[in-house]
Amino acid sequence: MTFVQAKLSPTAVRELKSICQSFGNDKGELINILHKSQEFCGYLPPDVQEVIAEELDIPVSTIYGVVTFYSLFVMEPRGKYHISICTGTACFVKGAMDVMDEFKLLLGIDMGETTPDGNYSIDSLRCIGACGLAPVVMVGDKIYGRVTPDDVIGILDNYK
Amino acid sequence: MMMESIKLTIDDTPVEVPEGTTLLDAAKGQGIMVPALCHMDLSGIGFHSGNASCRLCVVEVDGRRNLAPACTTLASPGMVVKTRTPRVLGARRINLELLLSDHPKECLSCIKSGHCELQDLAETMGVREISYEGAVSSHAKDTSSPSIVRDPSKCVMCRRCENICREVQGVGVLTAVNRGFESVVVTAFDRDLDQTMCTYCGQCVAVCPTGALSEKDDTESVIRALADPKKSVVVQVAPAVRTALGESFGMAPGTLVTGKLATSLRRLGFDYVFDTDFAADLTIMEEASELLDRLTRHLQGDASVKLPIITSCCPAWVTHLEKRFPDLLDYPSSARSPMQMFGSIAKSYFAEKIGVARTDMVVVSVMPCVAKKAECAREEFATDGNPDVDITLTTRELASLIKRFNIDFKSLPEGDFDAPLGESTGAAVIFGTTGGVIEAAARTAYEFHTGTSLTQVDFHGLRGFEGIRSATIDFAGINVKIGIAHGLANARVLMEEIRKGSSEFHAIEVMACPGGCIGGGGQPFHQGDEAIIRARQKAIYSEDKGKTLRKSHENPHIKRLYEEFLGAPLGEKAHGLLHTHYVDRSGKKTK
Incomplete structure (x- = not known):
């Protein structure tokens, strides 16, 4: 497996360190530190994880274990518009997979991938608690409910 | 403080155990061996693993709806536990069969065949078919390191x-x-092991229940060398090997097999059967001299002297030092490990003696260790690309070789090592256990310094299994403070003290493996039985006690080696052949 190598600027390294320090370099705050770091970098490539490991004095493998465990953390850059299709039980039953297939078809990418122009990425997520609106799609922070495959092209039109 | 005692019932038998006892241990006390896979308890030497994730140790507890993992459930008053109901046996078997369904079915040719805990469990649980068929996970094998092979497809998590x-x-x-x-x-x-901070200590191999982690198998190279008529094949054996090899042939843990070991090596076809113990005596000559040299200069007020001096025999420790403490590389002794000193002397002094070119000599070492495979491959331990030690086998590989050569080990007559590189003292033998190297050094350094003979050579204060130990030895008026650590996390504690300038020690011994080399990553598998490691240590000290000579500097062959060839300890020739230097390996690439 190879990962995108980010060339971290000295400023980025300083910022990551200051994120760690804002949590008192506390190993117990790792998940919060990763959230903030992902907000800052957009994703968590190996170099970012290594800076955090050194600052917190924990093995980088520990961080990698946490990052791969939680689907919220990503190691590849996401698109400018990140599309999450809920595949929780209710959405699944109501046809989320058909919606997902439509996104895949129109964008020409698979789950977890990003379009070559860097504009769109798609992923599945587990229940977001909007089961009454199933199936649900999130683009960035915006939520679309009762989505059918036919709606997908219209949703994408909003993000150009 | 008085420990509360807990009364409970296990399989209709009333049982009383101290508070805090797990159901697994409580059952064990009754002779009930509840199966377990993720659990491993070596608390006495600092290791306990148990995530309660394998669920093979489940038992029934009255009043509890679901089955309880015996490894993490504590005994409580009045508990009624059943360990062998159809529900329990059925659930365990389902869990095991699910594990097996996602495991490669290549047991016959697996390096772990015959020593695999998963295989043992399938047998003890009476698995006769695997009812589940499904996806099988597959991962690439990692053969990047000279010591350890990772095959994550066989990982059972x-x-x-x-x-x-x-x-x-x-x-x-x-x-x-x-x-x-x-x-x-x-x-x-998912980096290859050689791109990580791995020290190749091999403790992962020692505790892996399956073939997911193993040593790199070098037995074929030895077989080829033995069959080559042009080669003089020399073998050396580390002290800890003789305390454990017998286990591979069904002998009781702690059985010393020194004599049979020498005979078996001769029957395998080695031309010269030597002992790393000889080189351990040599190591002490150099290391004790270095300790005294630094100590004397320190006492004379030389501020450039680095103290504490740290032992450098353990290759996993040296690698760790170079990767993790690049700022402290002036502290370890510059003495090479006994294995490398042996190789160096074998291919110079001894090769000359028997009139063989170094390129026609093959030096094989048998070690309790997998890191030694990486050590002998280091560039600095070679002349014109010809390594001082050509091939390193683990104790396990030697056992395998003896079996392949159809040798009935248990019935072998006792033999002896050859002279001159086969003679050793008790001081060399104890190199195999935590505390042993520094005790051996103390015996010699004391006599070198005071010029008097030790009446009592046993330094009991240095012995034991505690992770970090310390003792003070009175060198005729100078109190020499000694620290000992086994397990690299313990070593780090002492290293951080040096970094902060607060270390009170003059000398520190570090061994990477718990218990020292007796618990090495290349030894026969202990499968979580701490008593095995303790028995090996007992064997080491009894071998030392049985020796006539127990101080390295009294070894007559060592004396002759200095007279005929090396000159004086720390001298120019000794420096070239027996010492080394350390390199910063912390680089970005080796994260």
Whole structure:
């Protein structure tokens, strides 16, 4: 497996360190530190994880274990518009997979991938608690409910 | 404080155990061996692993709806526990069959065949067919390192390797990643082992229940060398090997097999059967001299002297030092390890003596260790590309070789090592256990310094299994403070003190493996039985006690080696052949 190598600027390294320090370099705050770091970098490539490991004095493998465990953390850059299709039980039953297939078809990418122009990425997520609106799609922070495959092209039109 | 005692019932038998006892241990006390896979308890030497994740140890507890994992459920008053009901046996078997359904079915040719805990469990649980068929996970094999082979396809996610690497060694190279069916133990970013902070200590191999982690098998190279009529093949054996090899042939743990070992090596066809113990005596000559030299200069007020001096025999420790403490590389003794000193002397002094070119000599070493495979491959231990030690085998590989050569080990007559590189003292033997190197050094340094003879050579204050120990030895008016650590996480504590300038020690001994070399990553598998490691240590001290000569500087062959060839300890020739230097290996690439 190879990962995108980010060339971290000295400023980025300083910022990551200051994120760690804002949590008192506390190993117990790792998940919060990763959230903030992902907000800052957009994703968590190996170099970012290594800076955090050194600052917190924990093995980088520990961080990698946490990052791969939680689907919220990503190691590849996401698109400018990140599309999450809920595949929780209710959405699944109501046809989320058909919606997902439509996104895949129109964008020409698979789950977890990003379009070559860097504009769109798609992923599945587990229940977001909007089961009454199933199936649900999130683009960035915006939520679309009762989505059918036919709606997908219209949703994408909003993000150009 | 008085420990509360707990009364409960296990399989209709009333049982009384101290508070805090797990159901697994309580049952064990009754002779009930509840099966377990992720659990491994070596608390006495600093390791305990148990995530309660394998669920093979489940038992029924009255009043509890679901089955309880015996490894983490504590006995409580009045508990009624059943360990062998149809429900329990059925659930355990389902869990095991599910593990087996996602495991490669190549047991016959697996390096772990015959020593595999998963295989043993399938047998003890009476698995006769695997009813589940489904996806089988597949991961690339990692053969990047000279010591350890990783085959994550055989990982059963017990996470013992991860725990020992992080908790006992403080290295943390291995980690569980992903979740559900995708989960597996790998390195950070799935890097090859040679791109990580791995020290090749091999403790992951020692605790792995399956063939997911193993040593790199070098037996074929030895077979080829033995069959080559042009080669003089020399073998050396480390002290800890003789305390454990017998286990591979069904002998009781702690059985010393020194005599049979020498005979077996001769029957394998080695031309010269020597002993690393000889070189351990040599190491002490150099290391004790270095200790005294630094100590004397320090006492004379030389501020440039680095103290404490740190032992450098353990290759995993040296690698750790170079990767983790590049700022402290002036502290370790410059003395090479006994294995490398042996190789160096064998291919110079001894090769000359028997009139063989170094390129026609093959030096094989048998070690309790997998890191030694990486050590002998280091560039600095070679002349014109010809290594001082050509091939390193583990104790396990030697056992395998003896079996392949159809030798009935148990019935072998006792033999002796050859002269001159086969003679050794008791001081060399104890190199195999934590505390032993520094005790051996103390015996010699004391006599060198005081010019008087020790009446009592046993330094009991240096012995034991505690992770970090310390003792003060009175060198006729100078109190020499000695620190000992085994397990690299313990060593780090002492190193951080040096970094802060607060270390009170003059000398520190470090061994990477818990218990020292007797608990090495290349030894026959202990499978979590701490008594085995303790028995090996007892064997070491009894071999020392049985020797007429127990101080390295009294070894007559060592004396002659200095007279005929080396000159004086720390002299120019000794420096070239017996000492080394350390390199910063912390670089960005080796994260």
